[in-house]
Amino acid sequence: MKVASFTVHATALQSARWKQAAEAEGFASVGRWAAMALDAYLEHRSKAGRPLPLVWSRGHFHVRLEDGSEPELRGWISRPFGIFHGTVGGPIPNGSTHSYCLAYLPSRRIIATFRTAGHCRSLASELARLWVRWGGHEPVENPLPVFERIKQEEA
Numbered sequence: 516m517k518v519a520s521f522t523v524h525a526t527a528l529q530s531a532r533w534k535q536a537a538e539a540e541g542f543a544s545v546g547r548w549a550a551m552a553l554d555a556y557l558e559h560r561s562k563a564g565r566p567l568p569l570v571w572s573r574g575h576f577h578v579r580l581e582d583g584s585e586p587e588l589r590g591w592i593s594r595p596f597g598i599f600h601g602t603v604g605g606p607i608p609n610g611s612t613h614s615y616c617l618a619y620l621p622s623r624r625i626i627a628t629f630r631t632a633g634h635c636r637s638l639a640s641e642l643a644r645l646w647v648r649w650g651g652h653e654p655v656e657n658p659l660p661v662f663e664r665i666k667q668e669e670a
Contacts, residue, residue: 523549561644569593569640578616579623580605591632595620596639598632627662638665 525533530545537548574592577585581603588606590599597618601607603625607614617627617635626642629635641661 569596569636569643571598571636576618576620577623578618578625580625585623591636592620593636593639596635596642598635598639600632602628627665629665634665634668637668638662641665 533545533549536552537545540548540551542548542551571591571593573589574597575587575589576592576597576599577587578597578599579585586605588597588599588601590597592598597620599606599616599618600609600614601616602614603616613630615629615632615635616625617629617638618625627635627638629638638661645661
């Protein structure tokens with residue numbers, strides 16, 4: 516398993532409280548306790564129906580189009596998702612029509628098309644919430660109700 520490291524700055528009071536909490540719960544270090552606490556926070560947030568906020572930035576990514584080609588497209592990225600202005604047939608010039616595709620970047624597949632990029636971002640947040648809840652890379656829970664709800668919101 517790959518491990519990541521984080522540096523957290525705390526006041527003296529926070530440090531003392533975190534050490535006390537870690538000790539009281541039987542953790543050997545504040546870092547291990549903090550990892551458990553952060554996972555519990557994300558689980559709580561997920562159960563409360565509050566999608567994870569995703570941070571989007573401009574970038575390039577590859578997508579498999581309906582003709583089987585995998586061009587590099589420009590759009591918005593928030594791993595593991597990408598959004599581009601276009602259809603399953605490919606990108607379209609700005610201003611020509613309102614159509615945006617949400618793609619799952621690891622498989623390069625397009626998973627939804629909406630009239631607005633905002634609806635793509637909403638679906639990505641909902642899917643990210645499902646994936647965190649189930650601890651995998653793809654949802655174990657059926658995401659179809661999420662797709663349907665966001666399609667209804669779009670109408």
